[in-house]
Amino acid sequence: MKLPEAKAQFIQAWGSLGAQWSINRTMAQVHALLLITPGPLSADEIMAELNISRGNTNMNVRELINWGLVGKVLIPGERKEFFVAEKDIWKVVSLITRERKKRELDPILKVLHQLAEVEGDNKDKNVKAFRESIEGINKFAKSADTALTALIKSEENWFYGTLLKMLK
Amino acid sequence: MKLPEAKAQFIQAWGSLGAQWSINRTMAQVHALLLITPGPLSADEIMAELNISRGNTNMNVRELINWGLVGKVLIPGERKEFFVAEKDIWKVVSLITRERKKRELDPILKVLHQLAEVEGDNKDKNVKAFRESIEGINKFAKSADTALTALIKSEENWFYGTLLKMLK
DNA sequence: TTGAACTTTCAAAATATTGTGAAAGATGGA
DNA sequence: TCCATCTTTCACAATATTTTGAAAGTTCAA
Missing domain, CATH: 1.10.287 (Helix Hairpins)
Incomplete structure (x- = not known):
């Protein structure tokens, strides 16, 4: 299996798992994506990767931050906010x-x-x-x-x- | 607090808990009702107590039986099936x-x-x-x-x- | 074998949850 | 201050889940 397919499968599986918990599917998918991505991602990158709207991205990232699972990262010279997941x-x-x-x-x-x-x-x-x-x-x-x-x-x-x- | 109100509150609380798991609210409520009722109940009694339809009662009781949480009881002389929950x-x-x-x-x-x-x-x-x-x-x-x-x-x-x- | 008593099924309706995207709100550099 | 860039909000739309109830199925005593 190649990396992109493997990533997609992991995101999908983590999403189903989340759906069975009180976490919603998209929140779990955003979490999955950040978990397997080494560097920080911007909202735009998350939107593009998961094919979800800006509003949805924003709400779920914010909720992940509330849970403490994701943190904001500021990259010097960039206006955008970037996000990274706790990997441990x-x-x-x-x-x-x-x-x-x-x-x-x-x-x-x-x-x-x-x-x-x-x-x-x-x-x-x-x-x-x-x-x-x-x-x-x-x-x-x-x-x-x-x-x-x-x-x-x-x-x-x-x-x-x-x-x-x-x-x- | 009197018993009927306490029962209602317990059923309600157990229902919310169930809803946050993969168990649906009604299934959890049926379970709660059977948990706090010492004797066996018929489908009609469950319907009446929880104000739910016959179909809904049947499906959820059946699911509880699948999980092993509820058992059928046959009462001599009665055509109806009765149900009891595992209390431990x-x-x-x-x-x-x-x-x-x-x-x-x-x-x-x-x-x-x-x-x-x-x-x-x-x-x-x-x-x-x-x-x-x-x-x-x-x-x-x-x-x-x-x-x-x-x-x-x-x-x-x-x-x-x-x-x-x-x-x- | 019939039919009353009961259980099960399932398509449609009701409800609840989630997602969208445009508009409003921030923010910060010039 | 102004404007470009980015974030957040939220009414409405889309989806998903749950519930209903009538019809079909089953069972059993007579």
Whole structure:
């Protein structure tokens, strides 16, 4: 396989992956393009490469910057802004995990905390079942929170070394 | 908060969570309803409770059964089918993880494997950068695969005990 | 074998999400 | 200040996903 085809396939695959997460397809494609491009790219180059509009490019690049996955680069003598992606995959995963935890886990933890205080008597089997469900889910969610927080803070080597050896 | 309101809030919250995953909102709501209901429910009861159509109910219940999250129950003397959800949250998470790994991680692993064999000379800095990106991502993806496979197979106690203690 | 009770399917409608591009808003050099 | 260049916004258009409900399919007791 030649490089241009390989690039296209990677962009496509990363895009599908993104689409299944809360990241939208184009955002993931822009990210993919920047990931495999060594130097910085301008908005125009991204537009041309992915065949998307200026507005779309702008919005998705901005969102990638919000996630911390992409940074602006100023090139002396150029008016345009250029963009580069964080290339270290461990950092990339860590940033994505942090963002998704904030959007997904944190809100449900809040709701679960409130729901634990539902009124009613445990003699009512519906109340009892509800309490037990919430309790179980809450216990798990708190553990997941601990685990993810640790993972986000941890070092690459800890993951590839310690944890992985334990799991294998 | 009274039970009916708490139920509604939980269904709502679980639905939003599902929507951010590849699970659709209604599927997650049906799941939530079954999770907090101690006994089995019929399609009609689900329809009534969530205000959704018969077709929608059928499709989503069927999908939940495919995921292994919900089972059919036959009640003697009744023609109707009834449904119950797996209540053990550890099993629930394990089933969801298995399904998502199959849909998301496995396909990208396949693509990465192919892309590792891109033609070209490392003297070309684009080829070099591409290879390095793919290599890094591939290494991580394989590790994630190992980690998730182990997690899916592992016992509840291992997660709440061993792993969590290590992370705290 | 019939028909009532129930489940499944699927084309069309409703809804939600994403993308476009022209216009408005910045920015900075002369 | 002015103007050329670049960025951002946003109403509308295009796409994609989800839901509906009526019709077709299935099952089983009589």
